[in-house]
Amino acid sequence: MTAPAAKVRRGRKFDQVLNGAREIFMRDGFEGASVDDIARAAGVSKATLYSYFPDKKLLFMEVANTQCALQADEALHTIDMSQPPSIVLPQIGNSFLGFILSDMGQRIFRICVAEADRFPELGRAFYNSGPKKVHGAITDYIQAAADRGELRVSDCALAADQFAELCKSDIWPRLVFGISTSFTKAEKARVVDGAIATFMARYGV
Amino acid sequence: MTAPAAKVRRGRKFDQVLNGAREIFMRDGFEGASVDDIARAAGVSKATLYSYFPDKKLLFMEVANTQCALQADEALHTIDMSQPPSIVLPQIGNSFLGFILSDMGQRIFRICVAEADRFPELGRAFYNSGPKKVHGAITDYIQAAADRGELRVSDCALAADQFAELCKSDIWPRLVFGISTSFTKAEKARVVDGAIATFMARYGV
DNA sequence: GTCCATATAAACTGGTTGGTTCAGTTTGGG
DNA sequence: CCCAAACTGAACCAACCAGTTTATATGGAC
Known part of the structure; x- marks a missing residue:
């Protein structure tokens, strides 16, 4: 129920990514937040981020x-x-x-x-x-x-x-x-x- | 009071621009609307649009x-x-x-x-x-x-x-x-x- | 007829974006 | 100690954007 999040891989740095995403999304909104900013804030490479989440939308959904x-x-x-x-x-x-x-x-x-x-x-x-x-x-x-x-x-x-x-x-x-x-x-x-x-x-x- | 809209020039095609802007802004939101689309919908060139309104924000304010x-x-x-x-x-x-x-x-x-x-x-x-x-x-x-x-x-x-x-x-x-x-x-x-x-x-x- | 403000299309500038790729580095379990 | 999986950083792509510029056209006033 609480995890309809298909296609979202879990792993070591999952929470790191989520926290960075929360920080930047809350600061800049959805359109305003750039994926590069999120990756930087999460202390993670963009490639890693995209290995956990298929796209920006799903990432935001998870945060929200x-x-x-x-x-x-x-x-x-x-x-x-x-x-x-x-x-x-x-x-x-x-x-x-x-x-x-x-x-x-x-x-x-x-x-x-x-x-x-x-x-x-x-x-x-x-x-x-x-x-x-x-x-x-x-x-x-x-x-x-x-x-x-x-x-x-x-x-x-x-x-x-x-x-x-x-x-x-x-x-x-x-x-x-x-x-x-x-x-x-x-x-x-x-x-x-x-x-x-x-x-x-x-x-x- | 109702017209704090400084720097907005009036003129022949003013309403045309405004109507086009309304249509596109209402359809796509502020960030989502491109000025090119607005100009096209208004039947006006982008240069003309910018001769009436100094920027996108002011144009939207006027519409709203x-x-x-x-x-x-x-x-x-x-x-x-x-x-x-x-x-x-x-x-x-x-x-x-x-x-x-x-x-x-x-x-x-x-x-x-x-x-x-x-x-x-x-x-x-x-x-x-x-x-x-x-x-x-x-x-x-x-x-x-x-x-x-x-x-x-x-x-x-x-x-x-x-x-x-x-x-x-x-x-x-x-x-x-x-x-x-x-x-x-x-x-x-x-x-x-x-x-x-x-x-x-x-x-x- | 010529002048001048206004209009035009189209190219251009400088920038940002989401997303991909890849050669190479780190990590941790066996 | 070794190897596969996870991670990195940076370059890269194609698309899109606000706003400017340029060279050209229109049309009414005198």
Whole structure:
């Protein structure tokens, strides 16, 4: 499942190549990154690089998948399914916002969005290893809380999407278009608290 | 204000160039579009193109600004500030969703997001001529409705952002990562109706 | 008719790119 | 100690690109 990466040879310097690729891709984007730069950053010859990966695309896919799965899994550990919404929603909101605002999350997102038409499997891979997992986890939690009578919700999937979107209010558009690059605790609190208040107004018991 | 485009000469074939540029940029993105292609599509020689625009960036800025202002203005005309939320919110939601889903809106968005680090003024220009205007208009409406006692809201700006975000639930992530490319009326209705229900649960009188 | 700004096609500059090739060096297991 | 597999560095290729230049043509004003 996690390794659909056909045609990718493993070997001694595999991780070296992957790390160099991550560094340069994150710095320069997909088109912007040159394979020569990556090989140099990885401390590896271009020939070696091409002996591991058949082309630039597959190399990038490997980087994106690895990073995304890593970040998403980490974020999901913070959810304690047995706690009530008043405890869990702030946790979800904050860690979700943290991921959205992180340098890594932002850059992968940028690259995926940019390349999504000419490179559709990339967008899908990113979606599956990131947003989809998070969405599934939130949905599951909402369902569990509803079963316990802590929430009243008929369309759990939509509720999960709504909560995630609410957490991006104001901050995310400003970030994505480069209006602001960092946000104060107060700004984040305003958004997360607002998201929870709106969510609970609709779905609270 | 709307024409920071210094150094852009107007003239007979100005619109021709602009149209060709729009076509190719929308098809191939910023990096992907070659100036030769644009000149060919515009039915103009490369020398002529460069006599109007000093470089590729400025040409793209002009295209993006023009398109974005056009789309945003059109969308804003649909808001009748004097009507109650039960009338206006569906209008806003639908036309907002329409813009988000439109080929043009989506492509400009993609390009802006992709190029935002290496080309920051583009992101800012897009934000100002699009999202910012829409956000301002929604905020104004919410304020007006609140003044009439039709809504109860303390942070109008945040409420506006929340409504816009709510309208993107589910649909937008799937679109942006290429999971789905078109949506049924039912799918859109589910999201817009859900957005309104959640919004009104929090802010309704 | 001639002048002048504007337009043209095409060649050219100087550069970058992804990907290949290959002669030779390093590495590690048996 | 030896050999095969892995790795290296550098040259190489064909394609593509933004932007400039040149020599030529058009067409309206006087």
